[in-house]
Amino acid sequence: MTNVLLFAEQSFNFVGVLLAFGITAGFALVMGVLILVVSHLCAVEEDPRIKQVEGCLAGANCGGCGYPGCSGYAKALVDGTATLDACGQTCADKKAEICGILGVEMGSTEPTICVNACCGGTQCNDKYSYQGLGDCVSQNALAGGSKACSFGCMGAGSCADACPYGAIEVKDGYAQIDPALCRSCGICISTCPKKLIKRIPASAKVFVACSSECRAKEVMSQCKVGCIACGKCARVCPNGAITMVNNVPVIDYSKCTNCGTCAEGCPRHCIKYVHGDK
Amino acid sequence: MDIITMIIAALFSQNFVLVQFLGICPFLGVSKKIDSALGMGIAVTAVMVLTCLVTYPIYAYVLIPLKIQYLYILVFILVIASLVQMLEMFLKKFSPGLYSSLGIYLPLVTTNCAILGIAKTVTATVSEGAIVSMAFSLGGAVLSGLLYGLGFTLAIVLLAGLRSKVDKLNIAKPLRGFPITLITACFMAMAFYVFTLVA
Numbered sequence: 001m002t003n004v005l006l007f008a009e010q011s012f013n014f015v016g017v018l019l020a021f022g023i024t025a026g027f028a029l030v031m032g033v034l035i036l037v038v039s040h041l042c043a044v045e046e047d048p049r050i051k052q053v054e055g056c057l058a059g060a061n062c063g064g065c066g067y068p069g070c071s072g073y074a075k076a077l078v079d080g081t082a083t084l085d086a087c088g089q090t091c092a093d094k095k096a097e098i099c100g101i102l103g104v105e106m107g108s109t110e111p112t113i114c115v116n117a118c119c120g121g122t123q124c125n126d127k128y129s130y131q132g133l134g135d136c137v138s139q140n141a142l143a144g145g146s147k148a149c150s151f152g153c154m155g156a157g158s159c160a161d162a163c164p165y166g167a168i169e170v171k172d173g174y175a176q177i178d179p180a181l182c183r184s185c186g187i188c189i190s191t192c193p194k195k196l197i198k199r200i201p202a203s204a205k206v207f208v209a210c211s212s213e214c215r216a217k218e219v220m221s222q223c224k225v226g227c228i229a230c231g232k233c234a235r236v237c238p239n240g241a242i243t244m245v246n247n248v249p250v251i252d253y254s255k256c257t258n259c260g261t262c263a264e265g266c267p268r269h270c271i272k273y274v275h276g277d278k
Numbered sequence: 279m280d281i282i283t284m285i286i287a288a289l290f291s292q293n294f295v296l297v298q299f300l301g302i303c304p305f306l307g308v309s310k311k312i313d314s315a316l317g318m319g320i321a322v323t324a325v326m327v328l329t330c331l332v333t334y335p336i337y338a339y340v341l342i343p344l345k346i347q348y349l350y351i352l353v354f355i356l357v358i359a360s361l362v363q364m365l366e367m368f369l370k371k372f373s374p375g376l377y378s379s380l381g382i383y384l385p386l387v388t389t390n391c392a393i394l395g396i397a398k399t400v401t402a403t404v405s406e407g408a409i410v411s412m413a414f415s416l417g418g419a420v421l422s423g424l425l426y427g428l429g430f431t432l433a434i435v436l437l438a439g440l441r442s443k444v445d446k447l448n449i450a451k452p453l454r455g456f457p458i459t460l461i462t463a464c465f466m467a468m469a470f471y472v473f474t475l476v477a
Contacts, residue, residue, distance in 0.1 A: 020346055027353050031360035038364040042371035134448040 049078050049101055056098045058089040062164045064185025077102065088112060088184030111202040112184045114177050118153040118196050119209035119270055121173025124223040130154075135161070140193040148222040151211040153196055159188035179274050200274070205258040206251065210270040213246045227270050233262035281421075288425030290473035294392050295433040296463075297470055301392025305434050306459060308383070315438035319431025321383035323424060326396045328365065329358050330423030331416075337401040338412050347403075354397045355389060362388040396426050433470075437463060 054074035065086035067073040076082035077098065084095050088111070099105065130139055130146035136158035139145045145154040153174040160168040160175060167181035168188060177188075179202070189197045200207050208227070212219050216228035229247035241255035242262060249262070249271070263271040294300045301322070308318040333354050341347050366384050369377040387393060400419035403410050414422065440462050449458055 016346075019344060020349055023340070023344065023346060024349060024352055024356070027356050031356060035360055035363055038367050042367040044370050133446040135446050138446060 047078055050074050052101050053077050053098050056090065056094045056101070057087065058091075058094075058183075060089060060164065060183075060185075062089070062183075062185045062187065064088060064183075064187050088186065112199040113179045113182045113202045113274070114184055114186070114188060114197050115179075115200055115207045115209070115274060116153060116159075116175045116177055116196055117198050117207070117209060117211045118151065118174055118194075119225055119272060120147065120149060120152040120223045121155055121171075123225045124149050124152050124173075125221075136191075137193050145194075149212055149214070149219070149226060151194065151196075151213065152223065152226075153194065158193075159191050159197060162187050162191040200251075201253050203258075204251075204253050204256065205274055206256070206260060206263045206271055207274055208249050208251060208270065209272040210268075211248060213248060215247060225268055225270050228268060230267065232265050232267065233271055236261050236265045284422060285425055286473075288422060289429045289432055290470060291476070292426075293429045293433055293470055293473075294395060294426050295430055296467045297474055298395065299467075300395040301390050301430060304383075304386060304390065304392075305430075305437065306456070306463065308386075309434050309438040309441055309459075312435060312438045312442065315434045316431070317379055318383045318387075319427070319434050321380050322387050322390070322392065322430050323427025324365075324380075325358070325362055325384065325387050325393055326423040326427040326430075327420055328361055328423075329354075329393050329397050330400050330419045332357055332361060333397040334400055334412070334414070334416050334419045342403070342410055342412075350398070350401070351394065354394060358393060358397070359388045392426075392430060396423055399426070433466070437466060440466075 050071075051074075054071050057070045057074060059070050061069040063069065065073045065082065067076050067082065073082060073087065077084070084090075084098065087095075090098075092111070125148040126146050127148045128143070128146050130142065132138055132142060134156055136145075136154055136156040139154050139156050144150045145152070147154055155170050155173040155175065157168075157170040157175065160170055164185065164187065165181050165183055167178045167183075168175050169178070170176070175188075175197075177197070184199060184202075186199070189195075189199070194211075196211055198207075210225070210227040212223070212226045214222070214226075216230070219226040219228050227248050229244060231244050231249075233249045234242040234244055238259065238261060239255045239257055241252045241257075242249045243252070244250075251262075260273070263273060290297075292298060295302065295305045304318050304322065309315045336353060336357060337347070337350060341350060341353065362384055366377070366381060369381065369384075400414050400422055402413040404413050405411075437459075441459060444458055444462060453461070
């Protein structure tokens with residue numbers, strides 16, 4: 001009862017309400033004016049093109065270009081210290097728009113995807129049983145990983161953890177990249193301690209899924225699907241797009257017509273189709 | 279309160295994050311890397327010092343004489359948010375290096391409960407009858423702002439260090455990421471709880 005009375009008494013205290021209102025409004029006004037003054041005093045002139053370029057970028061802030069987020073990349077583009085090739089996800093017409101804003105020539109910006117140049121996994125022998133921290137760098141630090149092949153994917157999945165698009169999955173003991181999800185940002189490339197992940201043109205259908213530079217005898221003892229450098233792919237390629245370099249075939253994608261003859265002919269099945277079985 | 283007691287209270291036995299559970303959001307959100315955790319800690323410390331410097335006179339010379347202490351949350355948040363905004367613009371103009379390392383954290387901490395918590399702590403009052411007086415001096419208030427800020431920095435950097443180790447371990451899948459971070463923070467809080475028993 002007394003509480004209700006008190007409340008009734010207080011609710012007529014218009015002076016108190018006005019005082020509270022006035023003080024709050026006064027603080028707000030003072031702060032507002034101060035912010036206005038400071039913002040005029042501390043105005044920083046910025047190139048308006050930076051905002052325009054940033055608007056055209058994909059905006060995923062993946063960091064694949066090596067700059068802190070898309071805004072950092074946009075600034076570098078305007079400064080001329082970065083090229084458009086560094087971004088793998090902004091689509092071609094947006095890149096053309098950026099070229100228009102910056103007044104530069106459009107370079108070769110053919111879309112690419114990433115592939116893992118190893119398909120050993122469970123088919124590759126282990127030289128010891130690894131029991132340490134679950135990332136590739138730690139495993140690689142211990143005698144080059146547990147795989148018998150020193151060029152092989154260890155399948156600990158550091159690339160899969162690093163991929164911002166969830167495109168990489170470790171299946172059958174090695175990292176497999178889904179070409180439909182890969183945006184070629186390149187974070188996996190810099191994550192992989194074995195440097196196995198490579199960029200190839202998105203239009204390519206085949207890639208070499210082995211990086212072993214060892215000779216045939218050694219490869220045979222380590223891995224069931226490793227390249228034995230027989231050179232058959234280089235011989236059967238109708239366009240002469242494949243050359244053998246350091247015991248692994250290298251495909252020149254400017255000559256490759258995606259006929260698939262090399263993948264059909266490979267006795268070790270280590271020339272693979274990007275999109276699964278043909 | 280002598281200075282040693284103050285330091286121990288601010289860093290350990292009354293640690294804002296791990297004992298008083300204030301400012302948990304940046305504590306869990308920005309503790310993935312030690313670098314960014316340190317940046318966040320420094321930003322919080324800077325804003326805490328600024329907060330104490332500003333809210334103390336407002337409370338002592340405006341709110342108490344007018345007997346409208348109940349407005350403190352409204353006025354403090356208003357003043358702190360505006361001041362941090364101004365600080366950010368000031369840094370952007372005069373210290374772009376500091377701005378690029380601290381700039382992104384400053385707006386995040388403006389309305390943080392740790393900041394309001396420090397304002398509430400340093401404006402504690404002692405009332406003798408009708409006379410209400412401040413428990414701290416202005417210097418003491420600013421000093422405790424600095425010390426509690428350092429306590430926050432200590433907690434967040436420690437968690438970031440633990441997280442960078444824990445992330446590499448082979449942890450059961452359902453516990454990866456935030457669950458294990460919460461468990462880590464829980465153990466840290468239990469460890470810090472011991473300080474409250476001692477002090």
